[in-house]
Amino acid sequence: MTVDTTAAVNLDSLAGISPTRVFRQVLETSTPYTFSSVVSFTGWSTLLLVERADRPGVKFVAKGLFGYHSVIAAAPPHLRAELHGYYWYRQLPERAHRQARDQFGQEADLLSRLSGSPYFPDLVEMDLGAPVPYYVMEHLPLGSVRHWLGTHGAPDAATAIAFARRLLSGMTVLHDIGYVHRDINAENVLMADGGPVIADLGCARARTATEPRSPKSALISWPPEYDVGYHEADITSDIYCFGMVMYELLTGTMPRYGAPPLPSVVTGHDPRLIELVERCVRWEPDRRPPNATAALEVLS
Known part of the structure; x- marks a missing residue:
């Protein structure tokens, strides 16, 4: 995944290139959403609980295509060996990242088609062209x-x-x-x-x-x-x-x-x-x- 994170985070710090921090800073610098808490993050994606000023008291879930694999791809070469051990993942080829982008786009489109159905979360918005592609959906506080x-x-x-x-x-x-x-x-x-x-x-x-x-x-x-x-x-x-x-x-x-x-x-x-x-x-x-x-x- 090609993401320029140098302006937002310090790539020489392991904490600075955590998936949650990168996605949070992209959201807070380019969207009306502000970070509330971490929901989860995986090899490919990160989910954050977010809010926005024009909807006080309402929380949403933002899902971004930035996870462990993206951190490794975005890190400078001298840090990658350390990251492999830290995140327990091997580096994947660009082909795998292209497939992940395609799959994420399908996921967002499918959720858009299903929004309004009582059986699926409602999609609030999506931006697949953002520095970190993302979509925002309703938050269901009862959990899984x-x-x-x-x-x-x-x-x-x-x-x-x-x-x-x-x-x-x-x-x-x-x-x-x-x-x-x-x-x-x-x-x-x-x-x-x-x-x-x-x-x-x-x-x-x-x-x-x-x-x-x-x-x-x-x-x-x-x-x-x-x-x-x-x-x-x-x-x-x-x-x-x-x-x-x-x-x-x-x-x-x-x-x-x-x-x-x-x-x-x-x-x-x-x-x-x-x-x-x-x-x-x-x-x-x-x-x-x-x-x-x-x-x-x-x-x-």
Whole structure:
């Protein structure tokens, strides 16, 4: 990623080129947003909680395409070896940064298309031509499903059914416009007053797109086909991820290899939901519900 940060930060200081500091200074010098706190930062992006003077008391989340990898690319050569160890990432070629920019642009555009839907965060604005490409979305203070679960505990039967129906409804909207999410999990599903909201569309794939094969490290929340077929993941992969979110919602954990059947560890819930979750987390894609609409019909 080509970013001139020399005017804003001291590149000879590790603290000075932290992803959060770079993105914060770009926002505060070229936009009406002011920094409030750090939400998170990753290899490719940084999320900040921000405010603006003309909307007192209202917080937003700004996501910028500047993370660990960008810091390494922007740093002077004499610091890169030190940064590799500090951030635990290797330097990536410019091709990878171009792909990240393309993916970020798709993510912002997709969120723009979905704004106004109750199942996705509303996009406030975006500027993909800024020194650090960014977009700003509404802030949902209840946080992720995992955070909500840790605060409130497992939901009752009626709440669990309502949660599942709303999450499946949001997945239907996304699938109907031709995309699969590919990373639905308890951190990427947020809680609003009305129920779950699907966020973090950075891994979304247009179902008609052709992507190069790329290996993916196994994550417990991902379906087994990602080991070899992440680049061609389709709707049934999202169905598996839905099942994993529901399993965690009902039990407080995710199933490991050899985990007991859900009915033996959960009681007091609608048996239709228990059966659906069991079907969704099957390893064979053709044994899962074929789409979110079919899964919703089970709960009707």
